[in-house]
Amino acid sequence: MKITDMRVHSIAIADPPLRSSYGLHAPYALRTILELESDDGIVGIAETYGGERPARALLDLRPRVLGADPYRLTGLLLPLMDGEGCGPARSQTHLVPGENPLDAATRTYAAIEAACLDLIGKSAGRPVCDLLGGRVREAVPFSAYAFYKHAGGGGEGDDARDDEYGEVLTPEAMVREVKQMIARYGFGSIKLKGGVLDPDIEIETMRQLRAEFGPDVPLRIDPNSAWTVDTSVRVGKALAAELSSGGYLEDPTAGLENMSAVRKQLLAAGLDIPLASNVAVTSFADLPRAIALDAVQIVLSDHHYWGGMRQVQHLARLCKTFDLGLSMHSNSHLGVSLMAMAHGAAATPHLTYACDTHYPWQSSEDEVVAGGRIPIVGGYVRIPERPGLGVELDYDQLARGRERYAKCPYRRRDDEAEMRKHVDPNWKRILPRW
Amino acid sequence: MKITDMRVHSIAIADPPLRSSYGLHAPYALRTILELESDDGIVGIAETYGGERPARALLDLRPRVLGADPYRLTGLLLPLMDGEGCGPARSQTHLVPGENPLDAATRTYAAIEAACLDLIGKSAGRPVCDLLGGRVREAVPFSAYAFYKHAGGGGEGDDARDDEYGEVLTPEAMVREVKQMIARYGFGSIKLKGGVLDPDIEIETMRQLRAEFGPDVPLRIDPNSAWTVDTSVRVGKALAAELSSGGYLEDPTAGLENMSAVRKQLLAAGLDIPLASNVAVTSFADLPRAIALDAVQIVLSDHHYWGGMRQVQHLARLCKTFDLGLSMHSNSHLGVSLMAMAHGAAATPHLTYACDTHYPWQSSEDEVVAGGRIPIVGGYVRIPERPGLGVELDYDQLARGRERYAKCPYRRRDDEAEMRKHVDPNWKRILPRW
Numbered sequence: 117m118k119i120t121d122m123r124v125h126s127i128a129i130a131d132p133p134l135r136s137s138y139g140l141h142a143p144y145a146l147r148t149i150l151e152l153e154s155d156d157g158i159v160g161i162a163e164t165y166g167g168e169r170p171a172r173a174l175l176d177l178r179p180r181v182l183g184a185d186p187y188r189l190t191g192l193l194l195p196l197m198d199g200e201g202c203g204p205a206r207s208q209t210h211l212v213p214g215e216n217p218l219d220a221a222t223r224t225y226a227a228i229e230a231a232c233l234d235l236i237g238k239s240a241g242r243p244v245c246d247l248l249g250g251r252v253r254e255a256v257p258f259s260a261y262a263f264y265k266h267a268g269g270g271g272e273g274d275d276a277r278d279d280e281y282g283e284v285l286t287p288e289a290m291v292r293e294v295k296q297m298i299a300r301y302g303f304g305s306i307k308l309k310g311g312v313l314d315p316d317i318e319i320e321t322m323r324q325l326r327a328e329f330g331p332d333v334p335l336r337i338d339p340n341s342a343w344t345v346d347t348s349v350r351v352g353k354a355l356a357a358e359l360s361s362g363g364y365l366e367d368p369t370a371g372l373e374n375m376s377a378v379r380k381q382l383l384a385a386g387l388d389i390p391l392a393s394n395v396a397v398t399s400f401a402d403l404p405r406a407i408a409l410d411a412v413q414i415v416l417s418d419h420h421y422w423g424g425m426r427q428v429q430h431l432a433r434l435c436k437t438f439d440l441g442l443s444m445h446s447n448s449h450l451g452v453s454l455m456a457m458a459h460g461a462a463a464t465p466h467l468t469y470a471c472d473t474h475y476p477w478q479s480s481e482d483e484v485v486a487g488g489r490i491p492i493v494g495g496y497v498r499i500p501e502r503p504g505l506g507v508e509l510d511y512d513q514l515a516r517g518r519e520r521y522a523k524c525p526y527r528r529r530d531d532e533a534e535m536r537k538h539v540d541p542n543w544k545r546i547l548p549r550w
Numbered sequence: 551m552k553i554t555d556m557r558v559h560s561i562a563i564a565d566p567p568l569r570s571s572y573g574l575h576a577p578y579a580l581r582t583i584l585e586l587e588s589d590d591g592i593v594g595i596a597e598t599y600g601g602e603r604p605a606r607a608l609l610d611l612r613p614r615v616l617g618a619d620p621y622r623l624t625g626l627l628l629p630l631m632d633g634e635g636c637g638p639a640r641s642q643t644h645l646v647p648g649e650n651p652l653d654a655a656t657r658t659y660a661a662i663e664a665a666c667l668d669l670i671g672k673s674a675g676r677p678v679c680d681l682l683g684g685r686v687r688e689a690v691p692f693s694a695y696a697f698y699k700h701a702g703g704g705g706e707g708d709d710a711r712d713d714e715y716g717e718v719l720t721p722e723a724m725v726r727e728v729k730q731m732i733a734r735y736g737f738g739s740i741k742l743k744g745g746v747l748d749p750d751i752e753i754e755t756m757r758q759l760r761a762e763f764g765p766d767v768p769l770r771i772d773p774n775s776a777w778t779v780d781t782s783v784r785v786g787k788a789l790a791a792e793l794s795s796g797g798y799l800e801d802p803t804a805g806l807e808n809m810s811a812v813r814k815q816l817l818a819a820g821l822d823i824p825l826a827s828n829v830a831v832t833s834f835a836d837l838p839r840a841i842a843l844d845a846v847q848i849v850l851s852d853h854h855y856w857g858g859m860r861q862v863q864h865l866a867r868l869c870k871t872f873d874l875g876l877s878m879h880s881n882s883h884l885g886v887s888l889m890a891m892a893h894g895a896a897a898t899p900h901l902t903y904a905c906d907t908h909y910p911w912q913s914s915e916d917e918v919v920a921g922g923r924i925p926i927v928g929g930y931v932r933i934p935e936r937p938g939l940g941v942e943l944d945y946d947q948l949a950r951g952r953e954r955y956a957k958c959p960y961r962r963r964d965d966e967a968e969m970r971k972h973v974d975p976n977w978k979r980i981l982p983r984w
Contacts, residue, residue, distance in 0.1 A: 433861070437835070
């Protein structure tokens, strides 16, 4: 089996005006769909970050991909994982994950791996998770990813999507949002994207969520490094009950030293609230210091930038070895990414928390998976009895995504620019803000 | 595809009277050959430690293996890796690796994994290394594994093997042994099994090896914990030149604290001689303290007891993350194990040293691989263009191995008993001896 064609599709998908400490989501998120076709006509697919650079990075590999055996290509390209030409991947604080220049190579590698695994699975008649050592779970738990947001469902003009959740800028509106989301998808845990409103309002939001859903629904809050050490400790203490029993405090503050200081002060107060991270720790190279400083107790994996599903399995074993938990990070994505996340998670024994997903924020109008959106039932995505990732592309939908991309005025994600355009012309991302 | 039969063959293979700090190799080493047959008549094979307990452990899993899909079985059995019923695997100092009760479950798991991968590879028409993410090398380097030994080629009576190397109990004889071995197999590095003679004789042996083979052939010495911290440091200083340029000092002393002390004292003397281990560190659970103490700079992996080839890949990524080297341990084995070691190593990018192998010490009379012994050329084992591990069983040879096993009076490896029987009736393994 040889790869005879490689197709890279840049698409745009409607995204609601979600808020975070990075700023505001634009009306469209950018994604890239990769197709690898073999000489026997089978097509393996993957989804990754969008815009110009991810697409170009994939196309730059075309000469190494065409003619390669998908069973061997991931081995041939492994030097990318270790920073061929650019040094090993590292974390950074200021850019959104898909825009981190320090892990561009591992993101490219991951997309190729996912498409190869899908191609191999479709060729061998096997689901991807079973190519990775065999599933350890038949269904993968996800959590309700709750955002403060402005009114609007994403998209623009005639292409605007329904606004299912309305404006959500108060604790009460957030409880309503999460109730709707859980009613629809059945999630058994909740993650609040914080770092948006005054910490006292976010504390109150978490308290109302706990009051509404009770102690059996674990809660997490993620202000994306928006707080000082003092504020992080203050919030941790205020939410000691809410963040216990399976919850966590995610990236409250920027940098490993500050994370470590928060951990120490919470422990000194008798509070063993684990700190999770997908900002301070986003690569293997970040782990030794994070562990030495006890800065992070839970790593949020993401095959899209850790270098693929096999690297996430390596990461999981490393986390288990060092008594760290493992959860999963997400960015705005469609069903191809969701299935890759689910297959990777299904084959990763040490996954100790439900995964994040932005999937509820996307719409059926934008889904490129044939047959429409992937069901999330009872909070779980079930591994289907189909080969590969278990999904095929709807080429009409893909064409619509490409048209939307062509019309889109931007070629990379810039949540700060969106804030200035729609909320405050002088807005800047300030870290720490509180 | 379902597994419809599981066959476990206990065999004995001739083994020469090799010496180590554990004692003396018996005339026969014990091995277990595992066969998993699928409903389409394909047979996957694996080789592991021998004697009663490994065979029984495999047979105990029969109810979970029969009827299982080989693509999923390794996922279903993963709880074994994490100590289902017995706690996570740990290292110990006194017993030979295959007799460590603390990693029995991971050894069992590894044998099942290897046979499943062979079965999958033969079913899909793919070499095992390409099921593991794709080869990163087409051929795997091994080192000359030099032992002090008594006269004899292994086996007994009519079944005695040719004694290719004769008695080797002096530096001069060792140089001759290694010259013969390199002439035959082309190895590009040398490992001396030490801990047998007075350290000054072993130092002299290493010096004569360096004088004979020059600085381009890296040297290692492994006394299997026979030395005190002081002796270890003394030997390290005496062999500073010999152990530099790609060599290492392996398990000079027992326990992580002592290893750490040796490392510190050598560094204080300006000598950055890396310490390797397959005694102090033989499982993931040993790694956090080993790393914290800087007790080990190179881990000797071994899919047979680390839990299989995928776990060795996890280990390799962990080692790279913490700036540790990775090499590979061996025990007396036949061609099935050699090919599993080669496939695992071929798919493990961070393999920073040539692998150990006892293979030159075994004989064609004992090989159970159809077509006879695997070639080692220029010190390398080449990954063949055949599916699975690339080897099939010779059932006549297997039957001979079973007959030998039936005649063998012992059911586990006991090098101390052999020393008492053949060398010194009062011999005991004393740690440290020097």
